[in-house]
Amino acid sequence: MQYTGRAGKLFNSFNVVFLTIVAIVTVYPFWDTFVVSIIPLEEYLGSSIHLFPKAITFEAYTYLFSMNELWNSYGVTLFITVVGTALNMILTVLAAYALSRPSLKGQRVIMFLLVFTMMFSGGIIPTYLVVKDLGMMNTVWALIIPSALNTYNLIIMKNFFSSMPDGLVEAAKIDGSNDLGILFKIVIPLSMPAISTITLFYAVTRWNDFFNAIFFISDKELWPLQLFLRSMLFENESSYSGGGDSLFLLGPSIKMATVMAASIPVMLIYPFFQKYFINGVLIGGVKE
Numbered sequence: 001m002q003y004t005g006r007a008g009k010l011f012n013s014f015n016v017v018f019l020t021i022v023a024i025v026t027v028y029p030f031w032d033t034f035v036v037s038i039i040p041l042e043e044y045l046g047s048s049i050h051l052f053p054k055a056i057t058f059e060a061y062t063y064l065f066s067m068n069e070l071w072n073s074y075g076v077t078l079f080i081t082v083v084g085t086a087l088n089m090i091l092t093v094l095a096a097y098a099l100s101r102p103s104l105k106g107q108r109v110i111m112f113l114l115v116f117t118m119m120f121s122g123g124i125i126p127t128y129l130v131v132k133d134l135g136m137m138n139t140v141w142a143l144i145i146p147s148a149l150n151t152y153n154l155i156i157m158k159n160f161f162s163s164m165p166d167g168l169v170e171a172a173k174i175d176g177s178n179d180l181g182i183l184f185k186i187v188i189p190l191s192m193p194a195i196s197t198i199t200l201f202y203a204v205t206r207w208n209d210f211f212n213a214i215f216f217i218s219d220k221e222l223w224p225l226q227l228f229l230r231s232m233l234f235e236n237e238s239s240y241s242g243g244g245d246s247l248f249l250l251g252p253s254i255k256m257a258t259v260m261a262a263s264i265p266v267m268l269i270y271p272f273f274q275k276y277f278i279n280g281v282l283i284g285g286v287k288e
Contacts, residue, residue, distance in 0.1 A: 037256035044252050060253035064261060072221065073228035076140060080224060081206040084144040088202040091149045096157035097183050118151045128215055142216035143209055143224065153198045160194040161187060207266055225262050232258045
């Protein structure tokens, strides 16, 4: 619906003002984090609002990037994100396609069992005992296998597959294609918008995984990035409050530099996924 005349101008002006305020409120915390990471401690303590840095220092970043623990945690998180997301998508796509087929026997029972896990879970203690009994404690697999399938994402993918015209599948079967051929040659190419979205959901969740790492990983060599970030924040706070004279006395700067180091990779990757969303919509258009 388009508004014209005076009403249209007022509506457009309101939209511009409202969205500008939303953009500022959204961007300011990130900008404040970046500014604090590059200013001296004296400037930070001198003001509670940090819009523009008066003096710039990269001492916090220099110290942070000189730590081998940071790069090690980056490698662990990258492995968990890539391998875990790949496993997530394989299981999600295969399960969603099978459940989207009306010919699958026991489909309602399977869906009920899946939805049941969304409302009632065993809790952290049973999960911990299972991971321990399977010998996955202090391994990256403890952060990958237990969360190999997300029911919510599975339902989204299943509904997307179910919305496809049955004529496409029937025509492929008449041509002699089997279920795997239909899935990889027809269903997946037409489902790129959903696949791209779910992939991003899984990847961001893997990258930010923190809760499971606390329970299952005690070896510092296997700490993911978020656990390293937690350690840096706690150690910095302890050293700063204790009055030490180490580089941890960079105070808030080292904290915010660590936050930036954990956030920037995802922010850089997201625009590329956004491009694939648009391409996927164009590729996935089905004309009836």
